[in-house]
Amino acid sequence: MGGNIPVAVGAALAQKLMGSQRVVVCFFGDGASNTGNFHESLNMASTWDLPVIFVVENNLYGMSVPFKKVTKLPDIASRACAYGIPGEVVDGMDVLAVRSAVSKAAERARRGEGPTLIEAKTYRWFGHSHSDPRAYRTREEEADWKRRDPITVMKENLEAVKLISESEFEAIEAAVDNKMEKAMAFSNASPEPKPEDMTTDVFAPAKFTTADYETDAACERPFAMVR
Numbered sequence: 001m002g003g004n005i006p007v008a009v010g011a012a013l014a015q016k017l018m019g020s021q022r023v024v025v026c027f028f029g030d031g032a033s034n035t036g037n038f039h040e041s042l043n044m045a046s047t048w049d050l051p052v053i054f055v056v057e058n059n060l061y062g063m064s065v066p067f068k069k070v071t072k073l074p075d076i077a078s079r080a081c082a083y084g085i086p087g088e089v090v091d092g093m094d095v096l097a098v099r100s101a102v103s104k105a106a107e108r109a110r111r112g113e114g115p116t117l118i119e120a121k122t123y124r125w126f127g128h129s130h131s132d133p134r135a136y137r138t139r140e141e142e143a144d145w146k147r148r149d150p151i152t153v154m155k156e157n158l159e160a161v162k163l164i165s166e167s168e169f170e171a172i173e174a175a176v177d178n179k180m181e182k183a184m185a186f187s188n189a190s191p192e193p194k195p196e197d198m199t200t201d202v203f204a205p206a207k208f209t210t211a212d213y214e215t216d217a218a219c220e221r222p223f224a225m226v227r
Ligand SMILES: Cc1ncc(C[n+]2csc(CCOP(=O)(O)OP(=O)(O)O)c2C)c(N)n1
Pocket: 001, 002, 028, 029, 030, 031, 032, 033, 035, 057, 059, 061, 062, 063, 124
């Protein structure tokens, strides 16, 4: 959790060094925004004007912990000022509002002006896991947010201005279902990774062989891990 934030900063640094026009978009949760990774990453990305957009999905909960119980500020976006970058609160249930905020941030990144922090106010439909009884919130609160489902609202708005018909919407839904089913089938049919592949594409691979991991050698020589 939050481990992806510095990785995104590294990817953005790579884009800057290569002189590409690519922008990295990094997603994480309200819980992740309270990790050290978040602050260190925003500091470095802002200092070096890196082309990265930090999108925090504030869905009001980190596992079972309400956002308000662990964060003094009402908006995570206001932390942006500590790093001298724009911070924007956006209605995460409004597709077009999110699109507009991200477009603006991408243009800024492409102009070489650095990162933006976007906080999308949203909700977590389900519990943290299947065994989560969701005792920390009410069913009424869940129902209130579900009425604002961004897919349903977008569909209704498009229908209201006659930009989409019911059958076109159904065709999109079927195409998405089909794509997901194909991805699942590909995943289920793919072989398990081989233990020998563990250090492939790793920046600082361990010097150990698979046999070392089967003994206690890895625990006895922790500092030999990094080349
Ligand atoms: C560094 C770290 N601490 C704790 C955890 C356990 N953990 C997994 S998910 C999670 C909460 C994540 O909350 P949030 O960032 O709000 O994401 P959400 O699931 O709400 O999208 C926690 C504490 C972890 N994976 N990594």
